[in-house]
Amino acid sequence: MRNRVVLGLTVMLSVAAFPAVASYARKRAAENRGFQNQIASDQKIMQALNRLTFGPRPGDVQAVKAVGLKKWIDQQLHPEAIAENPVLTAKLQTMDTLRMSERELVRNYPTPQMVRQMVSGQMPFPSDPDRRLVLTRLVERFEKRQAAGGDPNQQAPAPDVRKLNELLTPQQIRTLRQGTAQQRLDAFLALDNVKQDEVVAALPAGMRQNLFAAAPPEVRRRIELANGPQQVVARDLMEGKLLRAVYSNRQLEEVLADFWFNHFNVFLDKGADRYMVTGYERDAIRPHVLGKFKDLLEATAKSPAMLFYLDNWQSVGPNAPQARGKKGASGLNENYGRELLELHTLGVDGGYTQKDVTEAARCFTGWTIQQPQRGGTFVFNRRAHDDGEKTVLGVKIPAGGGIEDGEKVLDIVARHPATARFISRKLAMRFVADDPPEALVKRMAETFQKTDGDLRAVMKTMLESREFFSVAAYQSKMKSPLEVVASAARALNADIDYAFPLANQVAQLGEPLYRKQEPTGYSNNSREWLNSAGLMARMNFALQLADNKIPGVKVNAADLTGIALGSPEFQKR
């Protein structure tokens, strides 16, 4: 807080210095002209494709022309009416985790500790007998490794090459090492299921990767399971995101899913969240990206993923029955209350105080998770709730309330003018320019307030504005790593067989998907992506993709394709 005050003061002082004001005003005026001057009509199509999709594919410009730009934008604003790309649907089919509830995920893709609980009867096994067998064998290996004091820095059990010699004949090993893709696969499929799993566990990384590349989806699943079942969940998430970004016909919806997940960021690697992020993105974020902001906000507030990530599930009112009963039980946790105001709604300069944070946090006491370690669900626990009187942003919330105290807070903040402004500005930063013109933000905020936070209407105001199609906006944004990778794949009409190597590229470029630890999410200011390591990684990615060196992806590239994808122009959108 003190930092912010100091910062605010510095800004005020520098504005007060007279010559600075003059030059600031001149710069502002020039920028405003830049946001009024319109780009040519062909550029308008490029601008729309660059901002509303993960980058144009060959033929997209003509396709938009054929429909008409205005109509095409309108279609993207109504994704439910766009038929989905059957190629995408087929590719997502094998990723069963994307369709599972939290509870199903825990049971089918457990951590080693959970498998042990299943073995000891504390937790039910999955119903599928084959999956049950796979898991039982996994726990054996896990325990062996534990007993041997294995390397804890290694995520998967270390392959045991000696074991491989016991399992297979020298001829079989030779085939798996040097055979053609088909020979490798045949040799592997000739083994029975039990042996397959043992072989996978014993294969050195290179051979495992080669087998993976040749294998059909079901066999890949078994190989992934051998790497650790809980990692499959993360892998599907990242692959799903990449595949959708590249292949979906509902491009704007994908761009917005990325934007809003990032706005309401949660971190995949924070404990129980590893099983909650899948449902969070699918059920809390996606359905609302073009709906009412209030609904989106409430869905995140009641999601186990957010409750766990920002610790609200542990927050107990100091005077709640639970706190009185148990000595030393944890007390009020302000984490969610603070981020709700600072990051999700009003913004850091939205005019709230520390007292508002504490009072909001009191309202959310009792909003918790049933059995978080087992893929729990949202539940209101009255015994943890502080039902005293509170005042949030000047609104009195009377004593004696329950779950509705928190709901009242969501109502207050969702309809607060600061929220309309903060959200509008953030959208304009993503879609128009890093420093969007105030006039545009103001009009968007007016739409937000007039329509009770209808995000489709706010988007419409922005996409119909002169500023969106202005010289100052055109090509002004640096692509994020996800945008670089997806747009390159789209530009080359890449054929993606499996996408996690591409997801790893996104991480190497500096944006590990679902793994932004801070609640701020990744910055919407595209300058953040400009650093040495990232820039170099972009050039190498471009060359690797064009040379077909990234596993799982095939492209038809010409001589200079790699150079073009690594060029300064391609880093912009």
Next chain:
Amino acid sequence: MPSRRIFLRNSALAMVGVGSAPLWLQRALYADVTGARKKILVAIFQRGAADGLNVVVPHGERAYYRLRPTIAIPRPALDASNRDDAAIDLDGFFGLHPSLAPLKSLYDQNHLAIVDAAGSPDPTRSHFDAQDYMESGTPGLKATQDGWMNRALPAAEGKVSPVRAIALGQTLPRSMRGVQPAVALQSIESFQVRNADAAKQFESMYTAAKDPVLRATARETFEAMAMLQAIQRQGYTPSAGATYPRGRLGQSLQQVAQLIKSDAGVEMAFADVGGWDHHTNEVGQRPSEGQLPNLLREFGGALTAFWKDMGDRMQDIVVVTMSEFGRTAHENGNRGTDHGHANCMFVMGGEVKGGKVYGKWPGLEKEQLYEGRDLALTTDFRDVLGELVARHLGNPSVKGVFPGYDPKFLGLVG
């Protein structure tokens, strides 16, 4: 003289631009104008919360053995027969875990200091929050955007080295993020555009890029690349027969050593090592075996190899270690420990006043424990880091590095 220096600088810059400048010339570019060697700070983060009580063992504390019936490290051995499985005595009260044996001589030569019962005062037991707070240098404050190491970089005069602040790893850690340029690299060898012809084409394209910020970043990148390639071409053999352990920390420290010894202008380096979160089977049947002892062997081996390798240069270097919080004083039901509070920090360097365990020992009796379960905190980690920033790096603005806090120096250096 100055004109000759400027001439050198400009012509070398031109050569750096095409990646062909010899290393000596590149060095001249970034050499400090005063000729004094820069002080260097190396920070090591043990991610996952190391069990400080089994790293620096309070063998003089009865409660320690009562609280940890199966995983305590035995009192220092009087005879040679079981020395490998007992604490190595430091001062009659504390001892090092036996896997850290190589560090004992550094301690005896007064080059290694330990600060015990140290850490972050924030009560969180979340790895995620605690690491974040320690790296931002602002416990309890989530809004901080940058990291303490970035803020701690002394204000630059003239041209700064492209590898002035480096972090070993895929992404720039929180500690290093901020307005000052800092580079994340997996290894010196991998920091290059894979195809030399393509690199040239990229460089000319980026030199002509319209966006001035992109152009400037690209220049930094190609400069760093040229420098790292020149360093890489020279090859590297650690001095004095130092052998780095094969794990991540050893390899990271070897890269740091190579960069420092090539006089590339490194002032700040960061390396991390994970795997310290031992909720089960922390030690094996013997105290020198199992998960924690294996990690400690790598940890001690990496620090010792770095010390040996750097030789006299350690006069200008301080290495400091930290972990987000400690672990419960008592063992749990699975021969492991759960998330706790205070921990220990190591400070190693030529000018470090070592051979001593710093900090006030709070005791392990029930009423002395933090919230009845963890080692209480008596030294804020910012006291340790703040002193290094001020007295070792010579940055006068410690309060800017750790806003809202006034570090109390322990007298570790200077």
